[in-house]
Amino acid sequence: GNSVTQMEGPVTLSEEAFLTINCTYTATGYPSLFWYVQYPGEGLQLLLKATKADDKGSNKGFEATYRKETTSFHLEKGSVQVSDSAVYFCALGSGGFKTIFGAGTRLFVKA
Amino acid sequence: GAVVSQHPSRVICKSGTSVKIECRSLDFQATTMFWYRQFPKQSLMLMATSNEGSKATYEQGVEKDKFLINHASLTLSTLTVTSAHPEDSSFYICSARAPASGLAGQETQYFGPGTRLLVL
Numbered sequence: 001g002n003s004v005t006q007m008e009g010p011v012t013l014s015e016e017a018f019l020t021i022n023c024t025y026t027a028t029g030y031p032s033l034f035w036y037v038q039y040p041g042e043g044l045q046l047l048l049k050a051t052k053a054d055d056k057g058s059n060k061g062f063e064a065t066y067r068k069e070t071t072s073f074h075l076e077k078g079s080v081q082v083s084d085s086a087v088y089f090c091a092l093g094s095g096g097f098k099t100i101f102g103a104g105t106r107l108f109v110k111a
Numbered sequence: 112g113a114v115v116s117q118h119p120s121r122v123i124c125k126s127g128t129s130v131k132i133e134c135r136s137l138d139f140q141a142t143t144m145f146w147y148r149q150f151p152k153q154s155l156m157l158m159a160t161s162n163e164g165s166k167a168t169y170e171q172g173v174e175k176d177k178f179l180i181n182h183a184s185l186t187l188s189t190l191t192v193t194s195a196h197p198e199d200s201s202f203y204i205c206s207a208r209a210p211a212s213g214l215a216g217q218e219t220q221y222f223g224p225g226t227r228l229l230v231l
Contacts, residue, residue: 041224044155044222099157101154
């Protein structure tokens with residue numbers, strides 16, 4: 001069945017460091033891929049998405065490219081800020097809007 | 112942007128009691144809502160799909176008599192945990208499917224802030 005695997009956290013970085021959170025998926029067909037972010041005490045927010053191979057999703061300085069050949073959708077940001085501290089979920093959209101989530105990666109950014 | 116609310120945000124109850132959690136779409140009509148469960152440091156697991164005016168569709172392994180879902184209107188879905196036990200303690204999150212908007216709009220899914228349930 002469909003599944004999502006993302007790197008375990010927590011990830012601790014200093015401000016302005018480069019961020020990569022790895023995400024790989026297993027799926028039949030051609031799913032859409034998402035990154036969601038959950039700030040402390042809040043609900044999930046869609047950060048970015050890609051709907052087909054080689055698409056690049058981007059938002060707020062974050063980027064992720066849909067790589068079909070490696071079944072990956074790694075999240076990157078060139079320079080993180082303290083305000084980026086949150087839990088990041090990689091997710092796969094299967095039919096009917098059902099979403100399968102990875103385990104989540106907690107990011108701490110130190111000033 | 113679209114907002115989905117949940118009530119209560121946190122609830123503590125005694126074992127054997129029933130707890131109702133509400134999920135509301137505040138500025139759009141949602142024909143479909145979803146209920147997820149999240150254990151500590153784990154992923155969100157889809158429990159069921161709630162369709163307005165019809166029965167919910169439950170994922171494999173989810174007891175429909177235990178987790179009652181009612182989607183009585185286009186802006187409200189409720190999840191009732193019946194005869195709750197300590198193992199039902201978890202973080203319950205709903206999401207709502209918003210219709211496409213704009214010329215090139217796509218349907219989007221919006222998540223609520225979650226409800227933390229603790230059963231003693």
